[in-house]
Amino acid sequence: MLQAALAGLLSGGAYALLAVCLVLLYRMTGTLNFALGATGVFGTFVMFSLHERGGPLGLAVGLGLLASVGIGGLLGWAMARWFAEAPLQVRSSVTIAYLIALLTLGFWIFGTNPKPVPHLVGFGGVELLGLRVPFATLVTLGLAALLALGVALFLQRTRAGVWLRALAERPTAAELLGVPVQALTVGVWAFAGGVSALAVMLIAPNRSPEFGVLSLLVLPAMAGALVGLFRSFPLALVGGLGIGLIEGVASSLPIAPYRQALWFLVMLAALLWSQRKEVWDAAR
Amino acid sequence: MSLEVRGLVVARGQAPVVRGVSFSVPPGEVTALLGPNGAGKTTLLEALSGILPAQEGEVWLFGVRVERASRVARARAGLAHVEQGRAVFPSLTVEENLWVGARSGLEEAFGLFPELEKRRRVPAGQLSGGEQQMLVLARALLGRPRVLLLDEMSLGLAPLVVRRLMETVERLAQAGLAVLLVEQFAHLALGIARQALVMSQGRLVYSGPAQALLREPGLLQEAYLGRLEVGA
Ligand SMILES: Nc1ncnc2c1ncn2[C@@H]1O[C@H](COP(=O)(O)OP(=O)(O)OP(=O)(O)O)[C@@H](O)[C@H]1O
Ligand SMILES: [Mg+2]
Secondary structure, eight states: OHHHHHHHHHHHHHHHHHHHHHHHHHHHHOOOOTTHHHHHHHHHHHHHHHHHTTOOHHHHHHHHHHHHHHHHHHHHHHHHHHSTTSOHHHHHHHHHHHHHHHHHHHHHHHOSSOOOOOOSSOSOEEEETTEEEEHHHHHHHHHHHHHHHHHHHHHHHSHHHHHHHHHHHOHHHHHHTTOOHHHHHHHHHHHHHHHHHHHHHHHGGGSOOOHHHHHTTHHHHHHHHHHTTTTOHHHHHHHHHHHHHHHHHHTTSTTGGGGGGHHHHHHHHHHHHHHHHHHHHHHO | OOEEEEEEEEEETTEEEEEEEEEEEOTTEEEEEEOOTTSSHHHHHHHHHTSSOOSEEEEEETTEEOTTSOHHHHHHTTEEEEOTTOOOOTTSBHHHHHHHHOSSOSHHHHHHOHHHHHTTTSBGGGSOHHHHHHHHHHHHHTTOOSEEEEEOTTTTOOHHHHHHHHHHHHHHHHTTOEEEEEOSSHHHHHHHEEEEEEEETTEEEEEEEHHHHHHOHHHHHHHHTTOSOOOO
């Protein structure tokens, strides 16, 4: 069972990468990005296709990441241009429309034939406390931790980070001070797109490599982000990892066929918890 | 002229709120913009800085037309707008608020308002109203503007704080800045202004020396009531 839990950690790391990006986008731009998974899947399929045609893996990965950066940035540009003052519901709905567009485009460009899935990280592993931890898991976990820490530090310590936080609180006041709002917004969306591609590429060898299925990775990531109520980066990291762990453990139990739905319970628990807290706040 | 406005019309929703206003703001002095509640003063400033679009008319900033330019572009061109209601970034510290628009170090801001330096690591949302007003003024100045739009700085502040703010504005103008000052307390604004504009129901009903309004309070009253025709 421990080995099963460990297997879940790879998924958990990928969920955590996506969850941290979801929190970043929610906090800085007030949007729930349902298209984040598909944004990464698109770049991943660009990578698959290039690799299938004999392109070197490094180049394929690089161009795949670039594709997702572009697709993420494009959505960010549309948000900054046309939906800057729209409320959360409208902005989030726009991402759903974008998700549908990406799914359609993905099927159209890449078809439904299965593609060979290259492994980004070698097959080896290390022995830890009698368990064999694959390199891929280590790399994914490391990246997830690095991302959560890096994003938090970036927002605290850099000029652009201060700009982003100012923008999140009072976009108009930030603009009046000459903050390059459009460029920053596009930058955040593009960055999230690139990270999403990385997450999908890392997890793809363990999943059925279908465009639609992989695009739904955004849902367990949403559940992970919800653990920190879309506010906290460390909690999003923990939430993403936790959901992966639970899935892993469940796969060794009789409930295995339903394990993908377990994060629904996590979501429900987080939501109930948040309600309880609000009731508590209101009571004071 | 630093700022020049010609035939400006601005609407909120359907209704035109600023209805054909022309004036100019020269460098090195304070121009007071007065008028009763709802006259359209805030609406006018918002159109100047690009928060609201202009329906008609022209806005010239140092000889360049900017009425279609973005807010960021106008800020970069040297226009600063200190909004009504003290728009601090509440969860950012005093220091971080100042950094947002700063073109150099923060010393200048702390020189003007030493109390901000003492509270540099405090979230701006926790400051008093007076400190928040000092913060937004200092924050705007760090962007090295050449035209400064100030909207109702004194609202709800203690007289002592208000006097300090006014003295600061006066000194800034003496140092070369073009200031357009919107104030509820007419005598405060007129005390440091050279020219005065009075708005009523979206139109300018007085435009002339500030001293004239100070010397003849009746004139100001007439202007507020909209019974005065625009002077030269
Ligand atoms: N958000 C809004 N939507 C629609 N109408 C508005 C809005 N804000 C203000 N108005 C209307 O526009 C007119 C001008 O308002 P504005 O705030 O520009 O006046 P003001 O001279 O700044 O007044 P005050 O001295 O109260 O600040 C008023 O009649 C007001 O009712
Ligand atoms: Mg006003």
